[in-house]
Amino acid sequence: MAVKFTILGSGSGGNCAYLETDETRILVDAGFSPRQIRQRLATISRVPENLTAILVTHEHSDHVQGLIGIAAKLNIPIYCNRATKEIGDLLVDTFAIPHDAQDPVGYLLRTPAGNIAFVTDLGHMTKLVLERIRPANVLVLESNHDVKMLQDCPRRSWSLKQRILGRHGHLSNEAAAEAAAQIMSAELRHLYLAHLSRECNKPELAHYVMNERLHQIGATHVRLQTAAQDVPCATLVL
Ligand SMILES: [Zn+2]
Numbered sequence: 001m002a003v004k005f006t007i008l009g010s011g012s013g014g015n016c017a018y019l020e021t022d023e024t025r026i027l028v029d030a031g032f033s034p035r036q037i038r039q040r041l042a043t044i045s046r047v048p049e050n051l052t053a054i055l056v057t058h059e060h061s062d063h064v065q066g067l068i069g070i071a072a073k074l075n076i077p078i079y080c081n082r083a084t085k086e087i088g089d090l091l092v093d094t095f096a097i098p099h100d101a102q103d104p105v106g107y108l109l110r111t112p113a114g115n116i117a118f119v120t121d122l123g124h125m126t127k128l129v130l131e132r133i134r135p136a137n138v139l140v141l142e143s144n145h146d147v148k149m150l151q152d153c154p155r156r157s158w159s160l161k162q163r164i165l166g167r168h169g170h171l172s173n174e175a176a177a178e179a180a181a182q183i184m185s186a187e188l189r190h191l192y193l194a195h196l197s198r199e200c201n202k203p204e205l206a207h208y209v210m211n212e213r214l215h216q217i218g219a220t221h222v223r224l225q226t227a228a229q230d231v232p233c234a235t236l237v238l
């Protein structure tokens with residue numbers, strides 16, 4: 001059976017992705033209400049009752065809103081520490097990311113069909129993160145904001161802007177493009193832009209900035225997609 005991967009939704013308003021292998025069915029983050037998660041899983045004919053585990057990147061509400069409602073109620077194990085672990089035929093590599101939360105992590109999920117990396121919610125790229133996501137065949141990468149749109153946003157306070165732009169805030173479109181260029185390899189086939197800000201970014205803009213960079217470095221083999229907040233991405237079969 002193939003490995004199937006579906007981003008159920010991503011953005012400042014909630015994050016959740018579903019991954020299925022022969023032996024495991026997991027969520028990465030549970031940042032929607034339990035009801036929303038159930039509805040989004042239903043669009044791919046899956047139910048939360050069959051989950052093997054839920055991996056959590058950090059405790060901000062856009063990543064854990066539905067966690068207790070699903071995990072505690074259905075007795076599904078939660079993984080959120082930094083150790084490497086094996087869940088069935090899935091090897092989970094965890095690494096630290098610079099973000100203003102309690103021990104936030106990124107993931108490299110090694111499946112029998114390829115490696116999927118998750119890096120959202122980080123203020124800047126570190127050598128460690130670049131090194132850990134380099135083996136990815138599929139990369140889910142934060143492309144949170146356009147710096148100018150954020151600076152000009154009238155609905156954000158100065159201190160919040162400083163937080164987002166800071167070393168432990170969120171990754172801009174430009175910083176995401178730079179990171180992708182640094183880890184580019186022939187093995188990276190799918191790149192998902194994730195965790196876009198609703199007010200300080202536009203999907204077309206994030207896509208444009210990354211696409212320009214990929215062309216600049218000749219990385220035309222990469223399939224670039226932008227994850228949406230409101231609807232799941234098409235399922236990727238690895
Ligand atoms: Zn966060």
Ligand SMILES: [Zn+2]
Pocket residue numbers: 011012015060062063121195
């Ligand atoms: Zn977040």
